[in-house]
Amino acid sequence: MIAGHKMSNAIVGLLFLAPALLFFIWFIGEPVAAAIYLSFTKYNVITPAKWIGFDNIKHLFADGRLWLTYGNTFKYIAILTPMHAILGLLIALAVNRNIAKGWKYVYRTIFYFPVLATSAAVAVAWQFILNTDFGVLNYVLGKFGAGPIPWMQSPRWVYLAVAIYSFWKFIGNAFLYYMIGLQSIPEPLYDAAKIDGAGKIQIFFSVTLPMLSPTIFFVLVTTLIGATQIFDEPYLITAGGPGDASRSVNMYIYEVAFQHHEMGYASALSLSLFLIILCVTMFQFSISHKWVNYDRE
Amino acid sequence: MEVSKGWIAGTARRTVLPIGLGGVVLEGALLALSFFMIAPFLWIVSTSLRLPQDSFSLPPAIFPTAWHIGNYAEVFAKVPFFDFIFNSLKICLIIVIGHVFISSMAAFAFSRIAFAGRNVLFLVFLSGLMIPGQVTIIPQFIMMSKLGLVDTHLALILPGLINPFGIFMIRQTMMTISYTYDEAAYMDGASRVWVFWKIILPMAFPAVVVTSVISFIAHWNDFFRPLIFLNSFEKMTLPIGMTALTGAFGTGNLSAILAGVTLSLVVPLLLYIFGQKYLLDGITAGGLKL
Numbered sequence: 001m002i003a004g005h006k007m008s009n010a011i012v013g014l015l016f017l018a019p020a021l022l023f024f025i026w027f028i029g030e031p032v033a034a035a036i037y038l039s040f041t042k043y044n045v046i047t048p049a050k051w052i053g054f055d056n057i058k059h060l061f062a063d064g065r066l067w068l069t070y071g072n073t074f075k076y077i078a079i080l081t082p083m084h085a086i087l088g089l090l091i092a093l094a095v096n097r098n099i100a101k102g103w104k105y106v107y108r109t110i111f112y113f114p115v116l117a118t119s120a121a122v123a124v125a126w127q128f129i130l131n132t133d134f135g136v137l138n139y140v141l142g143k144f145g146a147g148p149i150p151w152m153q154s155p156r157w158v159y160l161a162v163a164i165y166s167f168w169k170f171i172g173n174a175f176l177y178y179m180i181g182l183q184s185i186p187e188p189l190y191d192a193a194k195i196d197g198a199g200k201i202q203i204f205f206s207v208t209l210p211m212l213s214p215t216i217f218f219v220l221v222t223t224l225i226g227a228t229q230i231f232d233e234p235y236l237i238t239a240g241g242p243g244d245a246s247r248s249v250n251m252y253i254y255e256v257a258f259q260h261h262e263m264g265y266a267s268a269l270s271l272s273l274f275l276i277i278l279c280v281t282m283f284q285f286s287i288s289h290k291w292v293n294y295d296r297e
Numbered sequence: 298m299e300v301s302k303g304w305i306a307g308t309a310r311r312t313v314l315p316i317g318l319g320g321v322v323l324e325g326a327l328l329a330l331s332f333f334m335i336a337p338f339l340w341i342v343s344t345s346l347r348l349p350q351d352s353f354s355l356p357p358a359i360f361p362t363a364w365h366i367g368n369y370a371e372v373f374a375k376v377p378f379f380d381f382i383f384n385s386l387k388i389c390l391i392i393v394i395g396h397v398f399i400s401s402m403a404a405f406a407f408s409r410i411a412f413a414g415r416n417v418l419f420l421v422f423l424s425g426l427m428i429p430g431q432v433t434i435i436p437q438f439i440m441m442s443k444l445g446l447v448d449t450h451l452a453l454i455l456p457g458l459i460n461p462f463g464i465f466m467i468r469q470t471m472m473t474i475s476y477t478y479d480e481a482a483y484m485d486g487a488s489r490v491w492v493f494w495k496i497i498l499p500m501a502f503p504a505v506v507v508t509s510v511i512s513f514i515a516h517w518n519d520f521f522r523p524l525i526f527l528n529s530f531e532k533m534t535l536p537i538g539m540t541a542l543t544g545a546f547g548t549g550n551l552s553a554i555l556a557g558v559t560l561s562l563v564v565p566l567l568l569y570i571f572g573q574k575y576l577l578d579g580i581t582a583g584g585l586k587l
Contacts, residue, residue, distance in 0.1 A: 012489050013410040017418070020403035023459035027437060028425045034436035045439060091330065094323050109569070110331045116569055119518045120536035121561035124543050125341050128551060136340055136357040168334065180577070229429055232520045236540075250431055257435050258525055270431040277429060 039268035044261045056268040066269065068244055069252040076234075076248060077227040079163050084223045085216060087167065088174025093208075095175075096182045108179065112172035119169065123236035126165045130237065137164075155245035158238050162246060165237055174219045181215030182208070213292045221284055228277050249273055338562075345369070345555040352551035368556040375545045377531050378557060381538030386564070388450055388534060389516045392457035393509045400463035401505060405493045407464070408471035409479060419468075425461040430521065438525060452526040453534075457516060463508045470504035471497060503575070510572045517564065535561055 014021075039056055043049035060066060095107045114122065129136045130151040138148045151161040185208065193203045231250040234240055240247035253273070257266030336359060343358035348365045372378045407419050433456075441452045474497060482492050498505070520536040527533050533541060542557045569576075 008412075009410050010412040013406045013412040013415065016402045016406035016410065016489075016493070019399045020422070020459060020464060021418075023399065023455075024422060024425060024461075027456040027459055028428060028433060028461075031433035031436035031440070032428060034439070035432050038436065043439075045442060091327075094327050097320075097323070107327065107331065110334050113565070113569060114334065116514060116565040118535055118539070118561040118565060120520050120539045121558045122337070122341075124539050125337060125555060125558045127543075128554075129337060129340070134353050134355070139355050139357060168337065176577075229431065236520070253431055254521075254525075258438070263435055263439060267432075267435050270429070270435060274429055274432050278427065281427075 035267045035271060038264050039271055041264040043263045045263060046261075049264065052264070056265050059265065060268055060272060065244065065252060066249070069247050069249045072245070072247055073228060073230065073249045075159055076162070076230050077224060079159055080166055080227045080230075081220060081224045083163060083167060084171060084174040085219050088171055088219060089178050089212075089216070091171065091175050092178030092182060096179060108176070111175045114169050115172040117169075119232055120236055122169065123165065123232065126168075127237055130161050130165070152238055153242055155242060158242065158246045162233050162237060166233055169233075174223065177215050177219055178212070181212050185211045210293045214294060217284075217288055217292045221281060224280065224284070225277060228273070228280070341555045341558050345552055345559045347552050349550040349552050352555075365552070368550070368553040369560070371550065371553040372542065372557045372560065375553070376538065376542050376557075377533075378538065378542070378560065380531050381533055381535045382560070382564070384450065384532060384538075385517060385535040388453050388457075389513050391454050392516050393513050395454070395458045396460045396463055396512060397467075397505055397509050399458055400460060400508065401467050401498055401501070402493070403464045404467035404471050404501070405497055407468045408474075409476075409492075409497060410489070422461045422464055425459075426465070434522065434525060441526065447526060448528045448532060449526075450532065453519075453522055456522075460512060463512060466508045467501055467504045470501045474500050506575045510568070510575045513568070513572075514576075517568075 038049065040051060040053060041049040042052050042055075091111060095104060095111075128134075132138060132148055132150050132153060135151070137151075141149065149157055151157050189207050189211065190203060193207050198206065229250050230248045231254065234246045234248050235251055235254075238246040240251050249269070250273070253266050253269045256262050256269060339359045340357050343361045344352055345368055346361045346365055347354070347358070347363045347368075349368065349371075351363065403422070407415060437456055438447070441447050446452045446455075478496050478500070479492050482496055487495075518536065519534075523534045523537045527537060530538075530541060539557060539561065543554055546554050
């Protein structure tokens with residue numbers, strides 16, 4: 001292959017890799033090993049770690065709050081994943097019609113800018129927008145005759161509150177992926193379908209949707225992984241309340257690790273979350289060949 | 298989807314402005330949604346300009362009803378808000394430059410130097426993409442407390458320097474560069490470092506910029522890690538500084554809190570204006586490669 005250099009490839013290659021390798025071992029490799037070890041110990045950072053075998057794992061299965069927060073996390077997944085996947089697609093389809101390029105640019109800016117807006121800052125603002133008594137949203141709804149909605153006080157409404165914020169903050173991501181996916185569908189495919197006499201609905205189901213399936217899959221996988229690890233939204237907007245009604249697993253892990261300082265148990269919890277993410281992602285990939293169409297150049 | 302059926306059969310055609318009921322309904326829905334997206338920003342800015350005692354007055358303002366800029370001075374008086382922005386910028390820039398440099402070097406090795414075990418190593422790096430941050434953060438926190446780095450910016454910067462996603466992005470681009478460039482340079486007696494720095498890195502520059510923009514946004518918005526690592530006011534980044542600001546004003550002066558929110562939008566706005574091209578390129582590249 002490449003000739004005429006003095007040092008052997010292995011040495012040069014490793015030298016170029018050395019910084020990445022060092023930081024990888026330091027901050028990813030070693031911590032993963034440490035997390036596995038810690039999950040068999042009782043450790044509060046101050047006194048030395050004590051090996052307790054499978055006690056953490058036994059405790060994990062009996063921990064009512066863990067099951068509760070897992071249940072909440074699955075509610076987030078069930079609400080947020082289809083919401084972003086479907087509404088993002090509908091908005092992209094609406095914007096992607098033959099409107100002038102300038103308008104596409106305007107809509108892209110409008111839907112995408114909240115993604116960039118400093119998340120904690122806009123979440124603070126949304127806390128006030130969603131306030132039951134003096135919030136803007138209830139004021140506007142009141143004008144339409146809807147009674148004040150207890151966004152933060154009701155274990156049901158609180159999920160809608162998070163969903164509204166999540167839509168506003170992150171719909172731009174799914175929207176943008178779909179816009180790019182739509183624009184990469186070759187025009188001749190549409191022309192051919194039209195010549196065959198296909199109607200608009202037929203074209204949508206036989207051309208647009210199959211060609212878009214890799215993008216839909218990508219959006220589903222990324223939003224699902226994001227929803228499984230949800231932290232910022234409930235932490236900043238609902239504080240997990242009322243009670244534990246909107247507390248996610250990730251918030252619970254944070255509490256166990258950094259407020260109760262039970263590092264061993266928290267490590268076991270974090271590994272359980274990792275295993276679930278791994279299983280769900282592998283499941284998604286395994287069924288993807290049934291409906292995702294990778295048949296493009 | 299591009300054409301909506303007109304009232305009269307036969308008017309359906311590809312036009313710039315959609316004619317017909319379907320188009321009007323769609324356009325109306327889009328405009329309503331756009332208003333929903335923009336209104337919070339307008340409310341934030343307008344309310345930040347109200348007198349503190351009017352900050353909760355209804356109706357909420359879409360356009361400013363007052364021009365009380367004193368709230369902005371309040372923000373800087375109550376918390377070290379300038380420090381928050383400076384800290385965020387400093388940490389993000391150091392991480393971006395550092396990790397892009399480290400990733401580029403690794404990507405060069407993975408794409409252009411053949412050695413035994415290279416692909417296995419690459420897979421090991423890629424597997425790092427699957428590890429959620431919650432798993433590594435606990436051991437990292439213990440490590441940082443032992444090193445005495447809790448409540449320092451280094452606790453955020455050091456782990457930020459490794460990012461398998463960056464290595465992956467830059468390597469994918471370097472793979473597309475023809476080997477004839479390297480070979481010609483080596484013929485002329487060039488060194489590996491020279492080829493990396495003068496030929497391959499400049500040619501992979503679009504991927505470098507894209508990786509930089511994406512990782513800047515991720516670190517700029519990061520709330521979880523600063524929440525765990527930083528305690529003192531003057532070291533806080535903007536996201537956790539915002540919660541400090543809310544704490545400082547309680548619910549007493551909403552206008553001042555929203556003045557802080559308005560100020561937090563300046564950097565993202567500049568980023569959108571100057572970085573959107575690279576951002577779109579990056580998302581295209583990332584989305585299509587999956």
